[in-house]
Amino acid sequence: TPRRHMVHQAATTTVQEHTPPATLSSTTSNFVQPLPLILTAFKDVSNRDVDFWHRLAPYFKRETFTDGAVLFRKGDVPQGFYLLETGLLRAEHDLEQGRYVENIVAGTTCGEFPFFAEARRTATVVAEGELVVAWLLDNEAWQKLEGRDHDMVTELLRVGLKLTWERMNSITSYVLVAAS
Numbered sequence: 001t002p003r004r005h006m007v008h009q010a011a012t013t014t015v016q017e018h019t020p021p022a023t024l025s026s027t028t029s030n031f032v033q034p035l036p037l038i039l040t041a042f043k044d045v046s047n048r049d050v051d052f053w054h055r056l057a058p059y060f061k062r063e064t065f066t067d068g069a070v071l072f073r074k075g076d077v078p079q080g081f082y083l084l085e086t087g088l089l090r091a092e093h094d095l096e097q098g099r100y101v102e103n104i105v106a107g108t109t110c111g112e113f114p115f116f117a118e119a120r121r122t123a124t125v126v127a128e129g130e131l132v133v134a135w136l137l138d139n140e141a142w143q144k145l146e147g148r149d150h151d152m153v154t155e156l157l158r159v160g161l162k163l164t165w166e167r168m169n170s171i172t173s174y175v176l177v178a179a180s
Helices: 002-016 035-042 050-052 112-117 138-147 150-179
Strands: 063-067 071-072 080-095 098-107 124-138
Touching: 035 050, 035 080, 050 112, 050 150, 080 112, 080 138, 098 150, 124 138, 138 150
Parallel strands: none
Antiparallel strands: 063 124, 071 124, 080 098, 080 124
């Protein structure tokens, strides 16, 4: 509805204007991206240290998107997953029960579950803002990683499950509140 669209726009603007960029400690601020981003995104779901995650950084590729760019569509076969450095992503879930929109902010991941599960995308993800910077771990890099670093692959799968669990809890909470 028009009212819902206006509320969504107001919320998006508020999040963009009032959400500080992912904060980095004095230790990680000396590192080159995407390592600080990896450390920020995974800090609450992994106890691995900087040396461990440093091995992963070269596998990511930097990508930029402008406002309205579609990163992927519902039903697509995953080509990778993203770590969001700057900007905002909007994940649009069209479900039988209705539409659910999720805002994905800087310092977090996007699309890891379908990628690791080798399942089709469950949402359409669109960039919001003048410039969105994300780091992509694509299929080719994942295959190389699988052949070279089994500890890293295991930890990434573990991290992906924990992040998905957190996201599913949020969505479930939203659905329960919306239903009441």
